Amino acid sequence: MQRRAHPALIAFAVLTFLFLIGPLVIIVGAALSDTSYLTFPPQGLTLHWFQNVFEISAFKRTMITSFQLAVGGTALSMAIGIPAAYAMARYRIELPRFLGNVFVLPILVPEIVLGFSLMKSVAVGSGVPIMGALLLGHALLVLPYCVRVVGASLNSFDFSIEEAAVSLGCPRWKAFFTVVLPNVKPGIIAGFILAFITSLNDVSISIFLTGPGVSTLPIQLLAHMEQFFDPTIASVSVLLMFVTVAVMAIVERTLGLTFLTK
Amino acid sequence: MTVSLDLSDVTAHYGNTKVLEDLSLHVAEGELVSLLGASGCGKTTTLRLVAGFLEPTSGRIKLGETDLTRLPAHSRDIGLVFQTYALFPHLSVRDNVAFGLKQRGEGRAARQRKADEMIERVGLAGFADRFQANLSGGQRQRVALARALVIEPRLLMFDEPLSNLDAKLRVDMRVEIRRLQQINGTTALYVTHDQEEAFSISDRVAIMNAGRIMQLDTPEVLYSRPANLFVADFVGFENVIPMRAVAEAGDAVRAEIEGGGMIDLPKQHYTVPAQEFVLASRPEGLLVDTADRTDGLPAKLGLRTYLGRAYQYQCDTTAGPVKANGPLGTPREEGEIVTLIPQPEQCCLLPREAK
Numbered sequence: 001m002q003r004r005a006h007p008a009l010i011a012f013a014v015l016t017f018l019f020l021i022g023p024l025v026i027i028v029g030a031a032l033s034d035t036s037y038l039t040f041p042p043q044g045l046t047l048h049w050f051q052n053v054f055e056i057s058a059f060k061r062t063m064i065t066s067f068q069l070a071v072g073g074t075a076l077s078m079a080i081g082i083p084a085a086y087a088m089a090r091y092r093i094e095l096p097r098f099l100g101n102v103f104v105l106p107i108l109v110p111e112i113v114l115g116f117s118l119m120k121s122v123a124v125g126s127g128v129p130i131m132g133a134l135l136l137g138h139a140l141l142v143l144p145y146c147v148r149v150v151g152a153s154l155n156s157f158d159f160s161i162e163e164a165a166v167s168l169g170c171p172r173w174k175a176f177f178t179v180v181l182p183n184v185k186p187g188i189i190a191g192f193i194l195a196f197i198t199s200l201n202d203v204s205i206s207i208f209l210t211g212p213g214v215s216t217l218p219i220q221l222l223a224h225m226e227q228f229f230d231p232t233i234a235s236v237s238v239l240l241m242f243v244t245v246a247v248m249a250i251v252e253r254t255l256g257l258t259f260l261t262k
Numbered sequence: 263m264t265v266s267l268d269l270s271d272v273t274a275h276y277g278n279t280k281v282l283e284d285l286s287l288h289v290a291e292g293e294l295v296s297l298l299g300a301s302g303c304g305k306t307t308t309l310r311l312v313a314g315f316l317e318p319t320s321g322r323i324k325l326g327e328t329d330l331t332r333l334p335a336h337s338r339d340i341g342l343v344f345q346t347y348a349l350f351p352h353l354s355v356r357d358n359v360a361f362g363l364k365q366r367g368e369g370r371a372a373r374q375r376k377a378d379e380m381i382e383r384v385g386l387a388g389f390a391d392r393f394q395a396n397l398s399g400g401q402r403q404r405v406a407l408a409r410a411l412v413i414e415p416r417l418l419m420f421d422e423p424l425s426n427l428d429a430k431l432r433v434d435m436r437v438e439i440r441r442l443q444q445i446n447g448t449t450a451l452y453v454t455h456d457q458e459e460a461f462s463i464s465d466r467v468a469i470m471n472a473g474r475i476m477q478l479d480t481p482e483v484l485y486s487r488p489a490n491l492f493v494a495d496f497v498g499f500e501n502v503i504p505m506r507a508v509a510e511a512g513d514a515v516r517a518e519i520e521g522g523g524m525i526d527l528p529k530q531h532y533t534v535p536a537q538e539f540v541l542a543s544r545p546e547g548l549l550v551d552t553a554d555r556t557d558g559l560p561a562k563l564g565l566r567t568y569l570g571r572a573y574q575y576q577c578d579t580t581a582g583p584v585k586a587n588g589p590l591g592t593p594r595e596e597g598e599i600v601t602l603i604p605q606p607e608q609c610c611l612l613p614r615e616a617k
Contacts, residue, residue, distance in 0.1 A: 168362035
């Protein structure tokens with residue numbers, strides 16, 4: 001016997017789905033509209049606005065900056081985050097318990113507060129160049145993802161394996177690279193991707209740290225919108241969305257999305 | 263070249279907790295010694311100290327002429343087999359086994375050849391290209407064994423290597439471990455909580471409790487001549503009957519049983535260790551007989567259970583409850599008054615200890 005879902009339940013599920021997917025449909029539609037202002041449903045179809053994105057040099061420039069930041073910030077964050085996650089997993093008993101929560105703080109503190117305090121302390125306070133401040137800010141922003149996701153992998157790692165390598169004549173530092181890292185690689189890749197996307201889409205930290213001549217794509221998007229209310233904005237959004245979806249698709253294909261929700 | 267392992271006066275702490283106290287242990291060349299005890303007795307701590315994963319607070323550890331005490335773990339030349347197998351999941355069986363050879367700078371061809379030989383020797387020919395995920399528990403432990411043996415270490419150590427295997431496999435694997443250990447005559451230290459396992463394959467066994475070795479001897483001596491009450495209880499001397507020597511009675515010592523009653527202990531079988539002592543026995547060490555004998559303990563029979571080779575009785579004596587066995591031919595009833603005759607080969611006299 002098959003149980004049938006209550007019609008109201010189905011209706012509720014459909015509404016939720018529409019609520020989630022609706023804005024995405026609207027933005028794609030708006031990006032294709034053959035008008036000089038944002039509108040939905042699209043009137044006429046054109047790819048002109050996508051072309052426009054690559055013709056406006058500010059978009060091109062900030063897009064490169066955004067990718068540089070996402071790669072650099074995540075790499076920097078991993079360089080700090082992996083050893084931290086390792087220490088917390090390896091010496092779980094010896095280390096104070098609150099330490100794990102410290103690494104989630106950048107998520108818990110409202111990003112706008114984080115951005116503001118970074119501007120005060122790093123960008124203005126110590127005269128670090130804009131790109132450097134942005135790099136630090138983004139590294140801090142994505143650190144929780146790196147520590148948490150890599151940490152989840154390390155927590156299920158049997159450290160006897162590392163000891164086995166040491167007993168077979170492998171120095172500890174070398175055992176970390178030859179035995180530990182290869183076995184938490186899925187966690188590192190997943191953490192990297194999650195952090196990459198977070199950095200790429202960030203507004204609230206970047207808005208405080210960008211300055212003359214240096215901006216990121218989402219910030220440029222805001223600036224553009226204040227002057228021109230044309231479908232270029234929608235096109236940039238669609239492009240960002242596609243990058244995100246593509247990256248997620250790679251994760252799903254290689255590791256499975258369930259990995260991120262662990 | 264076989265060497266001996268020597269621990270002298272080793273003390274170790276976890277934080278402020280003392281887990282080993284002045285432990286000394288000598289494992290002779292080519293000998294297999296087991297550390298046996300309940301969890302928390304310090305046996306794994308001892309192994310980890312020798313492996314170099316922990317540092318002792320004081321004392322020395324020597325392997326042959328090499329002082330291991332402050333030597334980094336990776337320079338100790340010890341083959342280690344873990345309870346969780348600890349295979350490298352990202353490497354094939356062959357690369358797992360060859361790992362130690364690679365660390366020793368052996369060429370690719372040589373280490374592949376040696377690895378394949380060892381894989382064959384542990385009975386895994388044809389499995390060299392598999393990964394851990396495609397091996398059973400027993401096969402994994404064989405790989406772990408091969409990996410530890412192939413580097414021809416000066417010392418082999420086993421940390422509960424069979425605990426994750428099922429009962430039948432455990433028996434096969436321990437024979438295998440003993441066989442492989444004896445091929446090269448490698449000195450070995452074996453940690454387990456399983457008495458049968460330790461006794462069956464060890465040259466000598468150290469029974470441990472609360473960070474000390476209670477007795478270190480051959481399984482045969484431990485089994486029949488425990489040196490103290492802890493070891494006696496550990497090897498199954500369940501009955502502990504306190505008594506006190508009072509007189510000589512010909513070629514026997516007459517003793518007064520606590521709570522009343524006398525017993526004559528023949529000198530040819532028993533040496534009384536002190537005036538106040540206990541008689542410890544296994545259930546089969548007390549044989550139920552008729553009430554008219556003077557060389558036994560008076561007792562009243564309680565519940566009878568059938569063991570296949572004998573009956574076992576819960577008995578009440580003046581010194582408290584004990585378990586005794588009786589022959590199958592003559593089942594006795596609850597409430598009968600009998601004498602329990604100690605069987606010298608299943609009993610021993612030990613000094614009393616402050617509880």
